[in-house]
Amino acid sequence: MTNQDRPSEGGDRMGPPKPDRDLQALSAFIDDELHGDERDAVAERIANDPASEATAAAYRAQDNALRALFADQGEPQIVRLRPRSRERYLIAACFMVVGVACGFLMHMLLPALFGDEPRFAERADIAYAVYAPEQRHAVEVAASQQDHLVTWLSKRLNRAVTIPSLAEYGFQLVGGRLLPDEEGPAAQFMYQNAAGERLTLYMTTATIRRNDSKIRTLKDGQRTTFYWAWDRVGYALSGQIGEAKLQAIAYDTCKELGGDPKSW
Structure with a gap:
């Protein structure tokens, strides 16, 4: 020794x-x-x-x-020293701090790099799944009070709200409601056709940082959501009707709300 x-x-x-x-x-x-x-x-x-x-x-x-x-060993042995318990805890703590810091940076940078549309599209899909089956409380304000609905939600979203007409596709406005988004309010408008099928149009200004009127798709089981962003508003049209028909409605709705068809 x-x-x-x-x-x-x-x-x-x-x-x-x-x-x-x-x-x-x-x-x-x-x-x-x-x-x-x-x-x-x-x-x-x-x-x-x-x-x-x-x-x-x-x-x-x-x-x-x-x-x-080493009594029975014919060859020289290499002894590997292991860190003491305190050193192992310090190393683990360092890795944890680095991991938290990386996660925070990714949370801050990803929205700037890729936008926030998928999150609001998921919220729109969930809101459709929750309220579309409702019979008595599907909306907060009925279509019979459309002027009040527009005034109320425009004030809450802090911008003028337009409710598009889907009558040419056989869907009439049922009404709308106020919903929470990640960082502020959102609005949901519900439509229904003669067969009882329902669509919802979700609008939010809370987390939209860039314009992108290219329409994208989110699917969850039988539900389909077409979503886009324009003039710093996120839109999402959700339903369980044929996907091709829902896509056509989404394109026309996007155009009516000011989207640019050239980006489609």
């Missing part, structure tokens, strides 16, 4: 730490590196000093353990 392999201090079992020179002398004594008077002096100190005796015993136990470990 080399001096570098020895414990640097005795710990609670061996009393107060000894000077490095004394520990080196004890280490050399155990390794049979002392001779003559120097060896006799260290042997006497071990015999008369309990702390030195305990340190020497710890060194001998360490030597015996190493000899037993």
Whole structure:
């Protein structure tokens, strides 16, 4: 055993730490590196000093353990030192901090890079799934009070709201309601045809940071949502009618609300 392999201090079992020179002398004594008077002096100190005796015993136990470990090995072994428990906790904490920081940065950067449309489209799809089956409370304000509905939701969304007509496709306005979006209010307008099929048009200004009137599709089971963004408003048309028909309605609705057909 080399001096570098020895414990640097005795710990609670061996009393107060000894000077490095004394520990080196004890280490050399155990390794049979002392001779003559120097060896006799260290042997006497071990015999008369309990702390030195305990340190020497710890060194001998360490030597015996190493000899037993490598007694049957024909080739030199490489001993890999593992981090202490405290060091492992510190390493894990560092990785956790880095992971949280990366997640925060991705949360901040992804909307700027890719826009927020998928999130509002998902909210529109969920709102359709919740309210379309309702019979008595499908809307907050009925179509018979359309002027009030427009005034109310325009004030809440902080911009003029237009309710498009879908009459040419056989759908009449049922009414509308106010909904929460991620960072502010959203509006939902519901339409129904003679067969009882329903469509909803979702509008939000809360998280829209760029114009993109290219119409995209979100599907969830039998529900389909066509969504786009224009003039800093996000729109999503949801329904369970034929996809081709719903797409045609979405294109006409987008155009009526100011979207640019050239981007389709």
